[in-house]
Amino acid sequence: MKEEECRVAANTIIQGRYYLMKIESAYISEKSKPGNFVMVAVSGSNDPLLKRPFGIFKIDPPYFYIYYEVVGRGSKLLASKKEEDRVMVVGPLGNVFPEYENENILFVGGGRGIAPLYFAIEKYSGSNNISLIYGARSKEDLLFTEELKKFPLKETAFYTDDGSGFTKGLVTTDIKEIINRNGINVTFSCGPDKMFESLNEEIGSLGIRNFVSLEAFMGCGFGICYSCVVKGSDGKYKKVCSDGPVFRMEEIKWQT
Amino acid sequence: MKEEECRVAANTIIQGRYYLMKIESAYISEKSKPGNFVMVAVSGSNDPLLKRPFGIFKIDPPYFYIYYEVVGRGSKLLASKKEEDRVMVVGPLGNVFPEYENENILFVGGGRGIAPLYFAIEKYSGSNNISLIYGARSKEDLLFTEELKKFPLKETAFYTDDGSGFTKGLVTTDIKEIINRNGINVTFSCGPDKMFESLNEEIGSLGIRNFVSLEAFMGCGFGICYSCVVKGSDGKYKKVCSDGPVFRMEEIKWQT
Amino acid sequence: MADLTADLGFIKLKNPVIPASGTFGYGGEFLQFFDLDLLGAFVMKGVYTDERGGNEPPRIWETPSGLLNSIGLAGPGAEGLTKIIKDVASKTSTPIIVNVCGGTDEEYLEVARILDVMKEVAMLELNISCPNVRAGGSCPAQSSSDTRRVVKLVKENTEKPLIVKLSPNVSDISSIARSAEEAGADAISVVNTFLGLALDIEKRKPVFKNFFAGLSGPAIKPLALKIVWEVANAVSIPVIGIGGIMTGRDVLEFILAGAAAVQTGTVNIVEPTGSVRIISETLELMDELKINNLEEIRGGLKI
Amino acid sequence: MADLTADLGFIKLKNPVIPASGTFGYGGEFLQFFDLDLLGAFVMKGVYTDERGGNEPPRIWETPSGLLNSIGLAGPGAEGLTKIIKDVASKTSTPIIVNVCGGTDEEYLEVARILDVMKEVAMLELNISCPNVRAGGSCPAQSSSDTRRVVKLVKENTEKPLIVKLSPNVSDISSIARSAEEAGADAISVVNTFLGLALDIEKRKPVFKNFFAGLSGPAIKPLALKIVWEVANAVSIPVIGIGGIMTGRDVLEFILAGAAAVQTGTVNIVEPTGSVRIISETLELMDELKINNLEEIRGGLKI
Ligand SMILES: Cc1cc2nc3c(=O)[nH]c(=O)nc-3n(C[C@H](O)[C@H](O)[C@H](O)COP(=O)(O)OP(=O)(O)OC[C@H]3O[C@@H](n4cnc5c(N)ncnc54)[C@H](O)[C@@H]3O)c2cc1C
Ligand SMILES: Cc1cc2nc3c(=O)[nH]c(=O)nc-3n(C[C@H](O)[C@H](O)[C@H](O)COP(=O)(O)OP(=O)(O)OC[C@H]3O[C@@H](n4cnc5c(N)ncnc54)[C@H](O)[C@@H]3O)c2cc1C
Ligand SMILES: Cc1cc2nc3c(=O)[nH]c(=O)nc-3n(C[C@H](O)[C@H](O)[C@H](O)COP(=O)(O)O)c2cc1C
Ligand SMILES: Cc1cc2nc3c(=O)[nH]c(=O)nc-3n(C[C@H](O)[C@H](O)[C@H](O)COP(=O)(O)O)c2cc1C
Numbered sequence A, B: 001m002k003e004e005e006c007r008v009a010a011n012t013i014i015q016g017r018y019y020l021m022k023i024e025s026a027y028i029s030e031k032s033k034p035g036n037f038v039m040v041a042v043s044g045s046n047d048p049l050l051k052r053p054f055g056i057f058k059i060d061p062p063y064f065y066i067y068y069e070v071v072g073r074g075s076k077l078l079a080s081k082k083e084e085d086r087v088m089v090v091g092p093l094g095n096v097f098p099e100y101e102n103e104n105i106l107f108v109g110g111g112r113g114i115a116p117l118y119f120a121i122e123k124y125s126g127s128n129n130i131s132l133i134y135g136a137r138s139k140e141d142l143l144f145t146e147e148l149k150k151f152p153l154k155e156t157a158f159y160t161d162d163g164s165g166f167t168k169g170l171v172t173t174d175i176k177e178i179i180n181r182n183g184i185n186v187t188f189s190c191g192p193d194k195m196f197e198s199l200n201e202e203i204g205s206l207g208i209r210n211f212v213s214l215e216a217f218m219g220c221g222f223g224i225c226y227s228c229v230v231k232g233s234d235g236k237y238k239k240v241c242s243d244g245p246v247f248r249m250e251e252i253k254w255q256t
Numbered sequence C, D: 001m002a003d004l005t006a007d008l009g010f011i012k013l014k015n016p017v018i019p020a021s022g023t024f025g026y027g028g029e030f031l032q033f034f035d036l037d038l039l040g041a042f043v044m045k046g047v048y049t050d051e052r053g054g055n056e057p058p059r060i061w062e063t064p065s066g067l068l069n070s071i072g073l074a075g076p077g078a079e080g081l082t083k084i085i086k087d088v089a090s091k092t093s094t095p096i097i098v099n100v101c102g103g104t105d106e107e108y109l110e111v112a113r114i115l116d117v118m119k120e121v122a123m124l125e126l127n128i129s130c131p132n133v134r135a136g137g138s139c140p141a142q143s144s145s146d147t148r149r150v151v152k153l154v155k156e157n158t159e160k161p162l163i164v165k166l167s168p169n170v171s172d173i174s175s176i177a178r179s180a181e182e183a184g185a186d187a188i189s190v191v192n193t194f195l196g197l198a199l200d201i202e203k204r205k206p207v208f209k210n211f212f213a214g215l216s217g218p219a220i221k222p223l224a225l226k227i228v229w230e231v232a233n234a235v236s237i238p239v240i241g242i243g244g245i246m247t248g249r250d251v252l253e254f255i256l257a258g259a260a261a262v263q264t265g266t267v268n269i270v271e272p273t274g275s276v277r278i279i280s281e282t283l284e285l286m287d288e289l290k291i292n293n294l295e296e297i298r299g300g301l302k303i
């Protein structure tokens, strides 16, 4: 991993609060694997002080992409960057999704949680049988469905909470059927905490390998400040940034 | 005066460290007179916290221009603004150069001190006989000489400290001759403190009306924080932002 | 729409936002930006008996998200101020608070008396916490006994409600606040500025002639919020929270910490219409969070 | 080119920049960013006798130009640390400082003894100023007598140079620093974090389970610089300046205030290569200002 000043090659609004930023870095784009993330400086000043974590959405060396939602001050500042602006980036950070071959993998994405999954789907769909469940609040929050459909996917299911544009439902609505139908033995998921809680209830005890990519509020992003912890099922804290962000579902102590 | 979010209509590098920013504000562009200045927010964050003062260089309603030199963090941030960016501006602030008619006025500008003078020259050259002395460190710092020559000026003298491009010398080098030759009875000057000190020595006791436009580090820009003071010749502090920035030379207690 | 009224007991303000002393001039300077009637109240720049020039420049220095100042209480003196007060009072019905300063007990008393008789003055704020006048930044608010003595003296000789403004540069703010309460203070305002230092490497000198200066602005907010919480828990008179308030959210945080109202300082310097923006943001946020009035959350921290 | 050597008396460092405890992990984590030999020294994350999990999250909160933390000294315990120290010591010759913590006098002593015997440890830093462990943020560094007792105990039972890290959350830092000196401290490091508070309006709760948290980062620099100046004037042992250092200019300001060396904290979190940048900036600025070595300006304020 490295700390670099990178050129913003593009920063485009996709829809509503959602943006795609193309950043130039030979190093990061070549070293990154699905699951990795970067810490991005949103201002060149002391306020806001902390860099913000974003999953790697896609690589195309010497470029990599982040797909982000504007939710607060930092992401808003990021959205205001223009082509040719420079941003400080640290990365690639964190661990990665395990690399499988010839498995029946189900991806489960909630909202902007699709970001690290997109990269994994692109990379793993050739060598595995892949299915996808992807849900969000409304069709305004469910982006890249057309692009995703272009990958060789066995089954895809899109949901919106309010039924706009796609099937009304949650990512868990038909998950057991989809798992059975496709002989799924591995899942990779990323989304809001509530989604993980439901996922854990639904599929936590099916005896398949479930991997989750977590979010946490981060200080450093590389394991030294001990601020991004989640409680593990063994009662010990784990650092999301360096022990994760990818964990086996059973490693985490879920609320429910 | 008003506090407004304004659109940056253009922000172009003129040369080296010097920039010209075109800002849209019907209010400020219409209300401003030569001598006035604005306070500009250089970042949208708490750091740097203070707005920075810049003289009004030119108006063209609904636009006004500031001409600025990158000298520190704030002006550097300002230089990074792009067209369509928004900046918070307070203005117009401060007092103005007195409006004369049919006088023989000499303008004396040092470096970026030309900014408020340019506006005054443009406005007053029609109704007065105007001469100009303008000097800077080197030809890289002496901008707008061609534009200035287009005004109806009786005499112009350009100097550089190092002799590059123009006559080697200071704005005070030939000032007495120029004053005599043109029957000058009023001077308007703006430049670094050292220039004012020399000016005061050279022309402070000629019995003509000398007006200086001062700079000071400012907090508010409109008279409430009492931070921008200079010592007056009466021993009392004067606020550069609201008692000035334009003062009669004899109102100020010069070092020498 | 939420009710913004802020209840100080001895007075009800239409909203909790009070521009702070030294950051709002004498009020009138802001008329060009907005109607002073929009404010809960406002505090005038600190005043001594005599006219003062203030400290030698530089008087302010920018720090990360903060401002160091060493203005030194320049001003027209108490008599000179009475005219200014009358003038601004004729332009607004918002309560005017005068910030009373003194180099000695007698001076505090003299200034307070001169202003106490003015019907245009709603309250006095006793500034026993200015770090920019005496050497090393010392002030009465650094000791319980000095605090008690000065507050008692002024309270016994004046009629107006008396707010006592305390310094954060002490180890046990609670006991000092209690001393002020016992001596008769009607309210406490905290914090005044934190003592800080700026150095000039080029000149190898302190930036300020007075050496130390007072730090204000958003940088101090987490420190001020802690102190306001402590003071609100130490006394039963109302507390006015001050320190780095820049947004409506900040206002509600101070109320939640136990403040009955707040003062906005540095924001007025960097953004002349800042206090008015903060008032609307407070209202919007209350509506969003379904808070009907300030009393509902004041000091209502679930611990 | 300027000489960057920093002289602490008992040791000479190749430069004055020492990453601070809790912001530099155990050092090894930074090997992926730069060679640890570039640093003057570095301090490991604070350690107790036993393995600790640390506080319940959230553990940090961003404030204007600052960071509140309530990590709670998560760590492997002193015995566990010895292995980590050996490992990183095999990868660098830069002096390693261990930050010694304790809930009781005995624990301080035990931790110190375990680490004192390690040849890989150059110095001990006695952390008597952590605000995130005991209720209300209290710690031995808040009283002269506690400071004297703990320092004396550890000093009498260890061999290594002992740096004592003090808290800014006191009213008379000078007397506490003198107590540490009298009790045998070889150097003083100041400041640890300032006590602050963050509130969550939505939940009407404190952000941190421990209520208060410690403020660090550029926001505190003017406050820290003042304290470092005071301590440097109060004691004759070397002072290590800490608080919000982000640039080479900041380093020289702390040296000018009287520090013999500095520690960089939050900057390591927000910018992994920050300490190395700061070292080059310090050198460049010294060359620019024609400062040949640090002793030339240390404490050399013209007042
Ligand atoms: C490994 C990882 C990968 C991520 N990938 C992506 C991605 O690909 N795309 C994307 O859009 N987002 C991603 N995120 C989330 C993203 O980092 C956040 O949305 C972003 O940091 C928000 O910053 P902000 O300044 O805009 O919001 P902020 O204003 O900082 O806050 C947004 C929210 O966080 C809360 N918050 C603030 N501080 C804390 C704290 N100390 N503890 C807990 N909560 C706090 C606030 O209350 C608010 O609800 C990822 C996060 C992680 C950890
Ligand atoms: C009325 C007025 C009109 C002006 N008009 C123009 C103009 O038209 N064009 C133009 O280019 N500039 C103009 N200036 C100057 C301009 O405001 C400054 O150059 C600018 O504010 C510098 O900001 P900065 O952040 O880039 O530099 P900073 O980094 O803030 O500092 C630049 C310099 O100021 C010094 N400084 C910083 N803080 C203080 C302080 N508290 N006290 C004293 N010195 C300090 C620094 O040491 C440094 O040398 C004007 C100033 C005034 C007062
Ligand atoms: C430039 C300036 C001048 C001040 N003058 C006074 C004063 O005269 N009397 C006083 O009690 N406080 C004075 N203060 C302190 C403020 O009233 C307020 O307590 C402090 O700035 C903290 O609030 P803030 O962080 O919102 O600025 C002054 C502050 C500043 C920045
Ligand atoms: C996340 C974090 C953890 C810290 N942990 C420790 C610690 O274990 N021991 C200690 O003495 N100081 C600890 N500190 C305090 C720092 O060492 C330093 O004194 C403080 O952050 C001020 O410096 P700064 O402003 O440069 O960050 C910690 C600070 C932070 C931000």
Ligand code: FES
Residues within 6 Å of the ligand: A217, A218, A219, A220, A221, A222, A223, A224, A225, A226, A227, A228, A229, A239, A240, A241, A242
């Ligand atoms: S963010 Fe610092 S340890 Fe994870």
Ligand code: FES
Residues within 6 Å of the ligand: B217, B218, B219, B220, B221, B222, B223, B224, B225, B226, B227, B228, B229, B239, B240, B241, B242
């Ligand atoms: S800048 Fe505030 S009074 Fe002049």
